[in-house]
Amino acid sequence: MDFSFSEEQVLLHENARKFMRSVKVQAWIEEAYQTKEFPHAFMREAAAQGYLGMSTNPKYGGSGLNFLDALLVFGEIARESCALALCVLVQNTLFNFAVETFGREDQKQKYLPRAIKGEFFGCVANTEPGVGSDAKNIKLKAERRGDKWILNGTKCFITSASVAGAAVVSARTARRQSGKPGTTAFLIDIGSDVPGYYLDRVEEKIGQHGAPLCQVTLMDYEATEKNILGKLHGGWPVFNRTFQHSRCAIGIQGVGLAQHAFNEMAVYTKGRVVFGESIFKQSMPEIAEMHCEIQAARVLAYTAADFETRSHPQSAEAASLAKLAGAEAALKSTLLFFQKCGAMSYILHSLSSRLLFDALAIPIYEGASEIQRLIIARRILQKSGG
Ligand SMILES: Cc1cc2nc3c(=O)[nH]c(=O)nc-3n(C[C@H](O)[C@H](O)[C@H](O)COP(=O)(O)OP(=O)(O)OC[C@H]3O[C@@H](n4cnc5c(N)ncnc54)[C@H](O)[C@@H]3O)c2cc1C
Numbered sequence: 001m002d003f004s005f006s007e008e009q010v011l012l013h014e015n016a017r018k019f020m021r022s023v024k025v026q027a028w029i030e031e032a033y034q035t036k037e038f039p040h041a042f043m044r045e046a047a048a049q050g051y052l053g054m055s056t057n058p059k060y061g062g063s064g065l066n067f068l069d070a071l072l073v074f075g076e077i078a079r080e081s082c083a084l085a086l087c088v089l090v091q092n093t094l095f096n097f098a099v100e101t102f103g104r105e106d107q108k109q110k111y112l113p114r115a116i117k118g119e120f121f122g123c124v125a126n127t128e129p130g131v132g133s134d135a136k137n138i139k140l141k142a143e144r145r146g147d148k149w150i151l152n153g154t155k156c157f158i159t160s161a162s163v164a165g166a167a168v169v170s171a172r173t174a175r176r177q178s179g180k181p182g183t184t185a186f187l188i189d190i191g192s193d194v195p196g197y198y199l200d201r202v203e204e205k206i207g208q209h210g211a212p213l214c215q216v217t218l219m220d221y222e223a224t225e226k227n228i229l230g231k232l233h234g235g236w237p238v239f240n241r242t243f244q245h246s247r248c249a250i251g252i253q254g255v256g257l258a259q260h261a262f263n264e265m266a267v268y269t270k271g272r273v274v275f276g277e278s279i280f281k282q283s284m285p286e287i288a289e290m291h292c293e294i295q296a297a298r299v300l301a302y303t304a305a306d307f308e309t310r311s312h313p314q315s316a317e318a319a320s321l322a323k324l325a326g327a328e329a330a331l332k333s334t335l336l337f338f339q340k341c342g343a344m345s346y347i348l349h350s351l352s353s354r355l356l357f358d359a360l361a362i363p364i365y366e367g368a369s370e371i372q373r374l375i376i377a378r379r380i381l382q383k384s385g386g
Pocket residue numbers: 090123124125126127130131132133134156157158159160208213361363364365366367368369370371374
């Protein structure tokens with residue numbers, strides 16, 4: 001694997017960094033934190049930069065970049081704002097990816113061009129009250145009545161649902177049997193004017209402000225065969241494949257946040273003197289280890305993206321490694337920053353507390369760290385003939 005970047009990749013990376021550090025984007029980051037509102041202005045501008053359809057086919061208005069190129073941009077967005085990165089990732093690596101990979105041509109034409117222009121947002125809904133990690137066990141029901149599918153049930157902790165015009169929703173269409181989850185993915189319109197769709201609430205969160213987390217209910221929602229994404233009873237492959245793709249990006253989101261906290265920690269500890277010496281100098285081994293973990297997580301994310309692009313047989317394992325390493329690096333690095341700032345961290349709205357609260361979600365979403373460890377360990381067993 002060669003990660004010496006081409007001139008185009010270096011330019012893409014530098015442009016993303018410049019964009020994210022521009023005065024207007026920094027103002028939008030602060031606004032999202034203060035108001036907790038979805039960053040519409042930022043998303044419009046991100047769309048203009050081509051950041052909402054990074055790997056989507058140019059036929060639908062996407063940039064058609066390989067996934068590693070996309071990760072270079074996602075990492076820079078996350079380095080400035082984990083929350084804004086989540087909004088961008090839900091659009092790119094969850095919604096657009098699921099629709100482009102599993103959709104019929106009419107579904108792609110209907111949603112992708114507008115999603116990429118930032119005129120419209122999508123979300124992906126699997127989690128339910130009582131069903132998270134055991135993702136195949138969902139209860140939201142789709143029943144066939146004549147030529148209709150009637151959907152009933154609740155999805156919770158869904159990012160961007162409050163601003164979305166469409167959702168990829170998992171629904172139970174058959175009983176779960178061994179090896180057959182019995183679920184189907186439906187691609188449906190949502191919004192306040194859509195009959196049978198209800199936005200129950202937008203949660204109050206402790207971090208990642210600006211990326212709305214929502215509970216929604218479908219009550220006698222009328223869908224048809226045309227709303228099925230992929231195959232009838234083929235919902236699990238849609239969600240499993242989409243989450244695998246997205247995990248590489250969440251890995252780099254973690255790396256971006258970890259790097260942000262690390263850089264801030266380095267600046268602060270170099271300037272703060274205790275017992276006649278800077279905290280940096282007194283914490284050198286700890287700081288070197290943290291740097292090492294962030295760099296390792298970055299390489300794992302790039303490797304996972306490269307494997308994804310090449311449909312490598314080990315891409316599922318690589319995605320889990322990237323997600324686990326990125327999440328853990330984010331957690332450790334933000335905690336290190338928090339600890340090294342001492343009591344100043346404990347003041348409300350301190351940067352170190354903001355970054356730590358952002359980090360706490362990453363080992364939970366897109367499959368908790370424990371689930372990634374299970375996936376990785378199972379692969380090791382398989383490979384060793386266990
Ligand atoms: C900010 C945020 C955004 C989200 N966005 C979305 C979204 O857009 N769409 C969506 O569908 N969902 C979304 N989620 C939900 C997320 O995917 C779930 O929270 C996640 O799958 C974990 O499910 P759970 O919270 O129900 O935890 P549970 O499944 O109840 O697990 C709780 C904890 O138990 C432990 N655990 C679970 N299983 C095991 C095991 N087998 N072995 C050992 N330990 C275990 C883990 O520590 C885990 O964190 C989001 C969540 C957050 C916090």
